[in-house]
Amino acid sequence: MNPVGALRLVARRLLIRVTDRRGPAGGRVPGHPVPSRNKPLAGLLLAVPPLIRHGRPARLVFRLVAVAATSTLAVLSAGWQPASLGVITGALTWLLCTGRSDLARDRRR
Amino acid sequence: MSRTAGQLALRALAAAALVAIAIGLLPVTLVAAIGVAAAWDGGWQPGRLYRAAAWCLPMLTVWLAATAISRHSLAAASPQLAWLALDRGRYLTAAVLIAPLAVPAGLLAGGLAWSFRLASMAAQSAGRSPAAAVSFDDRQWRHQVRAAKALVAAPGAVPLLTRRSDFVAGAVIRAVRHPARQLTVLPASRLRSHQIVIGATGTGKTTLLLRLWAGYLATARRRQAARQAGSPLIVVLDCKGGADARRVADQARRVLRSAGAGNVAVWPGEACLSLWTLPARQLISTLVDLIEHGTGGAAYYTDVMEAVVTLAVEAPCGPPASTADFLTRLDAGWLGLAYPAGGYEGQRALAGSAARQVPDIALRFRTLFRRLGPGLDGPGSFTDADVWYCILEGTAEVAVAEAQARALVDLLASVVTRAPDGPASEPERQVLLAVDEFSAVARRLPIWQLFERARSLGLSVQVSAQSWHGLAARQDDRYRLATTAEGGIWLLGTPHPDPVTALAGQRASLDTSRQLAGRLRWMRHGSSRLGDKPVADPDRIRGFEPGQAAYIHHGGVTFTQIKQLVPDPATVLPRRGDPPGEHMPDAVAAPAEPVLPASTVPPASTVPPASTVPPANVLPGVSGLPDVSSLLDAAFGPPP
Numbered sequence: 001m002n003p004v005g006a007l008r009l010v011a012r013r014l015l016i017r018v019t020d021r022r023g024p025a026g027g028r029v030p031g032h033p034v035p036s037r038n039k040p041l042a043g044l045l046l047a048v049p050p051l052i053r054h055g056r057p058a059r060l061v062f063r064l065v066a067v068a069a070t071s072t073l074a075v076l077s078a079g080w081q082p083a084s085l086g087v088i089t090g091a092l093t094w095l096l097c098t099g100r101s102d103l104a105r106d107r108r109r
Numbered sequence: 110m111s112r113t114a115g116q117l118a119l120r121a122l123a124a125a126a127l128v129a130i131a132i133g134l135l136p137v138t139l140v141a142a143i144g145v146a147a148a149w150d151g152g153w154q155p156g157r158l159y160r161a162a163a164w165c166l167p168m169l170t171v172w173l174a175a176t177a178i179s180r181h182s183l184a185a186a187s188p189q190l191a192w193l194a195l196d197r198g199r200y201l202t203a204a205v206l207i208a209p210l211a212v213p214a215g216l217l218a219g220g221l222a223w224s225f226r227l228a229s230m231a232a233q234s235a236g237r238s239p240a241a242a243v244s245f246d247d248r249q250w251r252h253q254v255r256a257a258k259a260l261v262a263a264p265g266a267v268p269l270l271t272r273r274s275d276f277v278a279g280a281v282i283r284a285v286r287h288p289a290r291q292l293t294v295l296p297a298s299r300l301r302s303h304q305i306v307i308g309a310t311g312t313g314k315t316t317l318l319l320r321l322w323a324g325y326l327a328t329a330r331r332r333q334a335a336r337q338a339g340s341p342l343i344v345v346l347d348c349k350g351g352a353d354a355r356r357v358a359d360q361a362r363r364v365l366r367s368a369g370a371g372n373v374a375v376w377p378g379e380a381c382l383s384l385w386t387l388p389a390r391q392l393i394s395t396l397v398d399l400i401e402h403g404t405g406g407a408a409y410y411t412d413v414m415e416a417v418v419t420l421a422v423e424a425p426c427g428p429p430a431s432t433a434d435f436l437t438r439l440d441a442g443w444l445g446l447a448y449p450a451g452g453y454e455g456q457r458a459l460a461g462s463a464a465r466q467v468p469d470i471a472l473r474f475r476t477l478f479r480r481l482g483p484g485l486d487g488p489g490s491f492t493d494a495d496v497w498y499c500i501l502e503g504t505a506e507v508a509v510a511e512a513q514a515r516a517l518v519d520l521l522a523s524v525v526t527r528a529p530d531g532p533a534s535e536p537e538r539q540v541l542l543a544v545d546e547f548s549a550v551a552r553r554l555p556i557w558q559l560f561e562r563a564r565s566l567g568l569s570v571q572v573s574a575q576s577w578h579g580l581a582a583r584q585d586d587r588y589r590l591a592t593t594a595e596g597g598i599w600l601l602g603t604p605h606p607d608p609v610t611a612l613a614g615q616r617a618s619l620d621t622s623r624q625l626a627g628r629l630r631w632m633r634h635g636s637s638r639l640g641d642k643p644v645a646d647p648d649r650i651r652g653f654e655p656g657q658a659a660y661i662h663h664g665g666v667t668f669t670q671i672k673q674l675v676p677d678p679a680t681v682l683p684r685r686g687d688p689p690g691e692h693m694p695d696a697v698a699a700p701a702e703p704v705l706p707a708s709t710v711p712p713a714s715t716v717p718p719a720s721t722v723p724p725a726n727v728l729p730g731v732s733g734l735p736d737v738s739s740l741l742d743a744a745f746g747p748p749p
Contacts, residue, residue, distance in 0.1 A: 051265075054264060054265065055264055055265055056263065056264065073201065073205070074205045074208075077199070077201040077202045077205050078202050078205040078206055081175075081179075081205075081206070082171075082172050082173075082174075082175030082176040082179060082209075083172060083205055083206045083207075083208065083209055084205055085171050085172065085175045086168045086169070086171050086172030086175070086208065086209035087168070087205055087208050087209065089167050089168045089170075089171040089172075090165060090167070090168035090208070090209070090212065093164055093165075093167050093168060094164075097164055101263060101266055102263075103265060104263075104264040104265020104266070105265055105268075106264075106265065
């Protein structure tokens with residue numbers, strides 16, 4: 001089999017898959033890109049800094065400091081006990097739940 | 110007497126037991142107190158404390174798992190260790206050791222205590238006086254408003270759409286018979302139903318309308334991308350007109366372009382529509398309706414006019430293509446020549462018998478089209494833009510605005526009912542018709558008729574007015590509109606909200622009376638009875654601040670702080686080199702000069718020099734727009 005032809009076939013199939021995800025007539029609706037299902041980890045990590053910049057970074061830093069301080073105090077005062085591990089988990093849960101409100105995709109919205 | 114003493118003793122005993130338990134479970138009590146204070150300050154519902162307690166489950170799980178691993182038993186020793194640490198004065202260690210148990214238990218207890226407090230206040234049985242419940246409710250309202258404003262101000266906290274493509278209007282202040290969420294979320298289908306918006310000037314009605322339109326457009330774009338529907342079209346009829354309408358049109362353009370509108374046309378200032386694209390039968394009906402008729406003996410002239418218009422439109426050479434073409438046809442000589450002998454005897458006879466009235470009819474139409482201006486003389490169609498903002502001068506020129514409204518509605522109906530140009534499998538367009546203060550131009554086209562017609566065509570209709578009375582001229586029509594608004598009613602600050610709040614219905618509530626024990630002293634004895642209370646409190650709505658709205662739907666109400674949409678900076682200022690009508694495709698951009706028949710154009714001597722005439726499409730307040738003379742020269746040739 002011709003390897004160049006095979007490569008072209010594969011490329012065409014891939015292209016079809018990509019355009020299929022985009023909806024009608026190429027699918028690109030202005031201003032509304034169709035979200036891809038497979039987001040690589042690096043892409044996710046790269047998306048975080050703009051979220052912080054558009055959100056409320058000062059509040060987020062305050063939350064991070066609060067979590068760090070609580071965790072440090074828990075370990076320093078009670079040692080590595082089940083309770084201090086629980087407190088650290090609780091602080092991290094609080095950060096995850098409330099820290100989202102300090103992230104924003106777009107500052108204007 | 111002894112009975113009262115016994116009751117007092119029992120009450121004292123219960124209080125002592127409660128205090129003992131509170132001291133015994135001091136960490137739990139402390140967390141509960143903090144939770145109740147936070148709920149009071151933020152105007153929360155008890156559910157929020159319960160949810161916070163549920164979010165402590167990971168902490169509890171890790172604590173139990175670590176205990177099981179380290180001690181090979183689930184019997185945690187932390188409480189005893191905490192008491193020991195407290196005894197030795199190591200308060201921080203004690204707090205850490207007891208936290209995994211005390212925090213969730215305290216939040217749960219706080220939620221229960223707050224729930225009890227709210228229920229007793231709602232029943233008017235708590236507080237020093239019966240009026241305590243009222244001041245408590247007012248205070249809680251203020252706290253809830255503050256929390257909602259803070260949420261709205263937080264960047265990214267109130268998106269236009271959720272991930273499920275539901276529309277978000279703003280932050281919830283308070284909900285009655287609606288889910289108590291943080292955000293006012295409406296299913297996208299609600300935007301595709303008929304809605305009513307009522308709000309006086311300066312209450313944030315425009316902000317809400319812009320958000321609703323942007324939400325409609327964004328959801329429609331997503332549906333289009335998923336091939337569930339065709340492309341969106343929003344037609345706004347601003348029936349009041351004036352400088353304010355142009356400012357709103359400019360705002361709408363910026364916001365809607367940010368929301369995904371490819372082009373936004375402002376009619377008639379910057380874009381045109383063509384009345385002459387209507388199918389011949391519809392064109393006849395529209396043209397005849399544009400002229401105001403009398404009744405009684407005037408019906409004769411109406412019939413003659415209809416006959417002449419029919420002859421002019423259905424001539425063998427095809428329907429007229431412009432105003433000038435139509436006015437040329439309103440001539441007895443032209444009609445006689447248009448229908449040649451042999452095959453058109455009936456029409457020739459009709460033209461002959463109506464020959465005496467034709468000049469009068471021509472005069473009326475000439476006057477009408479002069480007053481209407483070039484906005485309906487094309488080129489252009491509703492399909493050429495995603496959003497049409499149509500400004501009708503309903504306050505300044507009622508008769509003209511009425512005729513324009515009639516023509517625009519007929520044009521839209523024609524676009525909607527016309528078979529799609531694309532393949533048969535092409536999904537239907539999603540059309541929203543938003544009419545603001547339609548009652549100003551509804552003399553000849555009643556609002557309910559427009560509503561029913563739009564419903565039958567499958568359009569979504571959004572009616573907005575400054576007051577309940579502005580919705581329609583007659584009370585029956587207002588109720589007819591309000592009861593068919595399946596998408597809900599948005600009520601902003603208005604002095605007379607009672608008819609609308611009555612539509613939300615009543616809810617059962619406890620009405621408690623307490624015995625007066627002395628001057629400004631009330632006993633806790635009394636009686637309660639079940640009464641009715643409005644679901645949407647009219648007094649609360651009368652006191653709305655700008656930006657607050659009540660969303661009434663299915664017998665419930667959500668008081669909302671509306672989030673203002675800020676347009677994309679890229680769309681705020683025109684790009685360098687863009688002409689003022691840069692958002693318009695060439696097909697719909699308003700011509701530089703009005704296209705009128707020669708007879709209606711004033712003589713050259715009366716026309717001021719071009720340099721003194723302000724460009725027709727320059728918006729008030731927007732100065733320094735780029736020079737478009739080169740573009741006009743390229744399109745129409747150099748000026749003579």
